Amino acid sequence: MKKTCIGILTASDIAKRRFIPALLKYDEFEFAGIGFATDEERNLIVHSDSKVSADKKHRAEELCAQYGVKLYESFMSIIGAPEIDAIYISLPPALHYHWCMEALKAGKHILVEKPLATSIEECEYIIKLAGKKRLVVAENYGFIYHNQMRVINELISSREIGELRLLRAAFGFPRRSEDDFRYVKKLGGGALLDCGGYTIRLAGELLGESMRLTDAILFPLEGHDVDGHGYVSAVNDHGLAAQLSFGMDNQYKCELEIWGEKGIIYTDRIFTAPPEYEPKIRVMQGMETRMIEAGADDQFLGMIRAFDSGIKDERIRIDMYDRISDQNRRLMKAFELNA
Numbered sequence: 001m002k003k004t005c006i007g008i009l010t011a012s013d014i015a016k017r018r019f020i021p022a023l024l025k026y027d028e029f030e031f032a033g034i035g036f037a038t039d040e041e042r043n044l045i046v047h048s049d050s051k052v053s054a055d056k057k058h059r060a061e062e063l064c065a066q067y068g069v070k071l072y073e074s075f076m077s078i079i080g081a082p083e084i085d086a087i088y089i090s091l092p093p094a095l096h097y098h099w100c101m102e103a104l105k106a107g108k109h110i111l112v113e114k115p116l117a118t119s120i121e122e123c124e125y126i127i128k129l130a131g132k133k134r135l136v137v138a139e140n141y142g143f144i145y146h147n148q149m150r151v152i153n154e155l156i157s158s159r160e161i162g163e164l165r166l167l168r169a170a171f172g173f174p175r176r177s178e179d180d181f182r183y184v185k186k187l188g189g190g191a192l193l194d195c196g197g198y199t200i201r202l203a204g205e206l207l208g209e210s211m212r213l214t215d216a217i218l219f220p221l222e223g224h225d226v227d228g229h230g231y232v233s234a235v236n237d238h239g240l241a242a243q244l245s246f247g248m249d250n251q252y253k254c255e256l257e258i259w260g261e262k263g264i265i266y267t268d269r270i271f272t273a274p275p276e277y278e279p280k281i282r283v284m285q286g287m288e289t290r291m292i293e294a295g296a297d298d299q300f301l302g303m304i305r306a307f308d309s310g311i312k313d314e315r316i317r318i319d320m321y322d323r324i325s326d327q328n329r330r331l332m333k334a335f336e337l338n339a
Contacts (some may be wrong), residue, residue, distance in 0.1 A: 022300035033070035035078030093188025145302025161260030172250035190226035199244035210237035216337035
């Protein structure tokens with residue numbers, strides 16, 4: 001059986017640290033190579049008034065040599081290569097639309113770092129073209145596929161803490177280097193689109209289809225034209241509320257707390273558990289606390305498996321479209337509520 005051949009647009013840090021190692025664990029996919037932007041393509045990435053650094057060719061060359069794969073001398077050459085079946089895109093968010101559309105036009109499935117797009121219109125155009133061509137669009141919120149989420153869902157389904165009352169999620173980290181795209185609005189920067197998106201995606205998973213945002217406050221990051229931290233509130237039709245906080249100029253925090261009528265479920269590293277990390281989920285009931293070990297897991301590998309399932313199963317592919325659309329609309333609603 002022919003393996004799905006996947007190529008990568010740019011040698012990003014997340015591709016190097018997490019995606020490629022996970023990809024190599026999945027026998028049904030073949031890592032074909034990395035596309036390096038031409039000067040013309042790079043002009044879409046680096047703006048004259050931006051401190052964001054250009055793609056560094058030596059990094060792509062080193063990775064290709066390390067894994068024995070091909071270096072494609074342009075994004076369009078890897079997108080158009082007949083041997084390529086799928087493309088992994090980990091560019092700044094504002095560039096996702098352009099390169100997603102190019103990949104879909106070329107008949108490639110796409111796995112994209114979050115968020116898929118920076119507007120409702122762009123998101124819907126991508127999904128519409130993918131649907132027309134029967135291609136997968138997957139948005140990499142890989143934590144959904146970690147053991148931790150499976151255990152949490154089982155605890156909720158078994159009514160360990162009774163009826164759910166309140167969900168609290170937080171994700172934030174300290175300031176990064178000034179050349180990080182997250183600090184440039186025209187590249188899709190800002191806390192909401194980055195770490196805030198994780199908390200909203202998690203709330204959507206637990207509150208379900210009836211989840212609606214009720215309030216959002218975004219605080220500007222001094223010296224930049226993006227939001228640095230913020231808060232979002234949401235509720236569903238069953239009385240479950242969510243309080244979500246996020247920031248990219250904070251002490252590191254990555255946690256989930258679910259408060260129920262009979263107890264509390266708490267865990268940390270909900271969004272970013274590395275492959276070797278063994279999450280311990282705390283269940284508190286009355287004066288008693290017990291720890292449940294979720295077991296080490298690679299959420300990037302889980303996302304890759306889900307991506308492959310979408311390629312093989314039309315129902316899963318269509319469900320991915322719906323979840324991405326819901327997530328994008330909620331992100332845009334948060335901007336609207338803050339206005």
